[in-house]
Amino acid sequence: MGNGTKTTRENRTITVDFHDESNYFQLICDGTAFVEFVLAFVLSIGFQLAHKATCRGDGCLTRHSHYARLRLGGLTIWRIQCASCKAVFTVLPHFILRYRRMSPEVARQALIATHGGLSLEWCATICHISPMALYRLICALGQHGLVTVLTRCHLPLPTYILADEKHSRCLTERVYLTSIVRGRVIWHLGYSASKSAAACTASYGVFQRAALAHEPSYQVRGVLTDGFDSTVSSRRTLFPKARLGFCLRHALNKLPSKLLGLSAPIRKGFRAKFHALLHRCRQRKSLRVVALGQLLRHFANRIDKAVGEDHGERVRHWFEEKKAGWYAVLEDPQMPAMSTVLDQAHNAIDRKLFAMKGFHHPGGSQGAFLTGLAHLYNLIPYQRRARNAGKCGVEIEGGRVPTSDWVLNLQILTSGGYRPAGMGATT
Numbered sequence: 001m002g003n004g005t006k007t008t009r010e011n012r013t014i015t016v017d018f019h020d021e022s023n024y025f026q027l028i029c030d031g032t033a034f035v036e037f038v039l040a041f042v043l044s045i046g047f048q049l050a051h052k053a054t055c056r057g058d059g060c061l062t063r064h065s066h067y068a069r070l071r072l073g074g075l076t077i078w079r080i081q082c083a084s085c086k087a088v089f090t091v092l093p094h095f096i097l098r099y100r101r102m103s104p105e106v107a108r109q110a111l112i113a114t115h116g117g118l119s120l121e122w123c124a125t126i127c128h129i130s131p132m133a134l135y136r137l138i139c140a141l142g143q144h145g146l147v148t149v150l151t152r153c154h155l156p157l158p159t160y161i162l163a164d165e166k167h168s169r170c171l172t173e174r175v176y177l178t179s180i181v182r183g184r185v186i187w188h189l190g191y192s193a194s195k196s197a198a199a200c201t202a203s204y205g206v207f208q209r210a211a212l213a214h215e216p217s218y219q220v221r222g223v224l225t226d227g228f229d230s231t232v233s234s235r236r237t238l239f240p241k242a243r244l245g246f247c248l249r250h251a252l253n254k255l256p257s258k259l260l261g262l263s264a265p266i267r268k269g270f271r272a273k274f275h276a277l278l279h280r281c282r283q284r285k286s287l288r289v290v291a292l293g294q295l296l297r298h299f300a301n302r303i304d305k306a307v308g309e310d311h312g313e314r315v316r317h318w319f320e321e322k323k324a325g326w327y328a329v330l331e332d333p334q335m336p337a338m339s340t341v342l343d344q345a346h347n348a349i350d351r352k353l354f355a356m357k358g359f360h361h362p363g364g365s366q367g368a369f370l371t372g373l374a375h376l377y378n379l380i381p382y383q384r385r386a387r388n389a390g391k392c393g394v395e396i397e398g399g400r401v402p403t404s405d406w407v408l409n410l411q412i413l414t415s416g417g418y419r420p421a422g423m424g425a426t427t
């Protein structure tokens with residue numbers, strides 16, 4: 001493949017579903033039928049081909065050249081070209097993976113086992129592939145950013161987000177996975193060796209840049225965090241106009257630790273009262289912030305009377321520190337109140353990383369690997385017995401996926417030659 005030009009050539013690979021292999025081998029014998037089939041498929045999934053910026057994409061496409069994939073026994077791959085902008089698209093049939101010898105069916109088994117929390121080694125053993133091949137496959141999927149893939153599914157950029165750092169380990173080093181979640185979808189899963197505000201800001205900045213490139217006017221309106229001070233400042237830097245709220249469930253779980261030295265039943269009793277208090281505030285239709293302020297004061301006074309003023313004082317002090325974040329949650333009905341879905345995403349990712357030596361290999365591309373895992377989290381459908389059985393996270397959040405086959409969706413959504421229909425000719 002001659003590639004004399006200096007400009008980095010854009011990857012315009014597309015995956016096309018030819019239904020079965022024999023259909024593909026029949027179609028590659030007839031140029032016109034081949035191009036027509038490809039165009040019909042692109043139309044059917046609601047995508048467009050990513051032409052060059054100046055091209056409106058209404059020129060005709062012709063068969064351009066072909067080559068043989070030697071590792072796949074000399075399988076012929078065709079390229080098609082736009083007559084007006086000369087952009088060249090490589091057409092991969094659905095039964096092969098880009099750059100990979102592994103078949104999509106093997107990838108399907110291995111990826112679903114990985115997604116289910118089985119280690120790379122076990123997935124590889126079961127599917128008769130090397131752990132490194134599986135690791136590389138996930139990294140290859142992760143070459144395509146989450147924002148790119150999710151917006152291709154017609155999901156709007158999230159205006160209210162949950163953001164937090166997951167603590168993890170890479171060999172003996174502590175590392176932090178910066179994450180942004182909205183509902184059942186992970187929008188960002190970054191990697192940082194430090195939890196300093198600067199490092200967090202840099203890592204979340206990756207999401208922000210991708211989002212702004214997609215939509216220059218994008219603004220986050222609300223961010224919910226656990227309320228740990230160390231990470232709050234990076235949110236303030238990145239999303240200065242956003243409301244910054246603290247998770248109410250974390251508040252609830254934290255309360256007993258503010259009542260040190262008291263017996264468990266007493267602490268539980270206060271936790272239950274605090275729970276009722278927060279619930280009552282959230283149910284209100286108006287003046288929620290005023291109500292919470294009042295109820296918090298009463299609550300601390302009640303602790304004074306019941307178990308002593310030192311406890312009341314400690315709780316009052318804690319309220320003082322955190323109440324701004326709780327007010328922020330109540331001020332805006334659209335603000336998420338609890339970070340449960342974020343914790344679920346973290347646990348899911350953690351199960352994969354826990355038993356995963358691939359993550360720790362020294363020259364590893366942790367960023368790409370994590371992004372790949374996040375794609376799986378977003379696009380693998382829930383199991384049969386789950387509440388949202390058969391749907392993936394993207395669909396639950398109102399997005400659309402190109403086909404009913406999640407492996408094919410992964411192939412299509414992470415290929416460089418598509419863009420959603422109805423969007424301008426930007427890259």
Ligand SMILES: [Zn+2]
Pocket residue numbers: 051052055056057058059082083084085086087
């Ligand atoms: Zn064109």
